Amino acid sequence: MAAFPGDSPQFEAEPPESRWADLGGPVHYVDYGGPDDGPLLLLVHGLGGSLLNWAAIAPTLAETCRVVAIDLVGFGRTQPLGRSPHIDTNRDLLARFVDEVIGHPVILVGNSMGGLLSLLLADLRPDLVSGLVLVDPAVPVGPTARPDPLVTLMFGAYAVPALARVLMSRRRSLFSAESQAMAVLRLCCVDTRRVPGHVLRQHLELAREREDYPDVDAELIVAGRSLVLVLARRRWLDALMGRISKPVLLLHGAKDRLVPIAAARRVARANPTWRFEVAEDVGHVPQLEVPEWTIxxxxxxxxxxxxxxVLGARP
Incomplete structure (x- = not known):
């Protein structure tokens, strides 16, 4: 792997130990620690991701903030065990996690579907959220944006579960878990060589572990289909974002293939009080591809x- 700033020693912290909360079933999370009086950041991954999506930036953020990352139902190490990976279920899971595990308002840091979940929770339970950091959030594309053809095909398949199951089953029979994980990274990044080596290794280890999990394809289809249905309610989502009164930071990769930059620019224009920053020559996961920029x-x-x-997210 090519040398990159993310491979410097400051990014090589050992991953924190797994923790579990019982919220209608076991929920996996990690606590990166941080100053006792620091604001608490809750990191929320996207569709098909896991809390490892934050491993390149969480240790540095924990030098000045309390930092916790969670695996949503159906992703990472949080198996459904009778629970649905539907987006509404995971929004309610976040609410319970803040209420019962953290116990005070947080700054939600969400990527992709995690960004949309953060918006949904801030609207439903503003008492639990003091601010939002949206990293390439899943937002309606709009008429002027041009989605990537491969992404359009992929999300179109979610609308036809039988087709999606066939495609995923065929992919799983042809490619190893590591190959599939790398294919996802290539879709999400402009240059996967920028992803810190130790973080990439953790992603591949988790991919191998999840091979033994039952029904992972079905869970992804349910979550993906629910995400598509929510994003189809463009006017409703636009109104929801307009109601958010908390401080918001919107970060977006200029070469995002999953959520075109035009969609983020439209949202930023409609919400001028939000701070909007663009990562040039970067894809859907700036926190992995350009961790120092994101931090x-x-x-x-x-x-x-x-x-x-910050004041609202302190204990």
Whole structure:
């Protein structure tokens, strides 16, 4: 792997130990620690992801903030065990996690579907959320954006579960878990060589572990279909975002293939109080591809427009 700033020693912290909360079933999360009086950031991954999606930036953020990352139902190490991976289920899971595990408002940091979940929770339970950091959030594409053809095909398949099951089963029979994980990274990144080596290794280890989990394809289809249905309610989502009164930082990769930059620009224009930053030549996961850029933007926002959010997210 090519040398990259993310491979420097400051990013090589050992991953924290797994923790579990009983919220209608076991929920996997990790606590990166941080100052006792620091604002608490709850990191929320996207569709098909896991809390490892934050492993490149969480240790540095924990130098000044309390940092916790969660695996949503059906993803990472949180198996459904009778629960649905539907987006509404995971929104309610986040609410319970903040209420019962954390116990005070948080700053939600959400990527992709995790960004949409953060918006949904901030609207439903504003008492639990003091601010939002949206990293390439899943938002309606809009008429002027041009979705990537492969992404259009992929999300179109979610609308026809039988077709999606056939495609996923065929892919699983042809490719190893590691190959599938790398294919996802290539879709999400402009250059996967930028992903820190130790973080990439953790992703591949988890992919191998999840091979033994039952029904992972069915869970992804349910979650993906529910996401598509929510995003189809464009006017409703636009109104919801307009109601958010908490401080918001919107970060987006200029070369995102899953959520085109035009969609983020439209949302930013409609919400001028939000701070909007673009990562040039970066894809859907800036926190993996350009971790230092992502950290700098978050920390700068926390001491500027996000100061009110910081006060609300302290214990």
């Amino acid at each position: 700098d933007r978050i920390l700068d926002w926390l001491v500027d427009e996000g100061t009110i959010a």
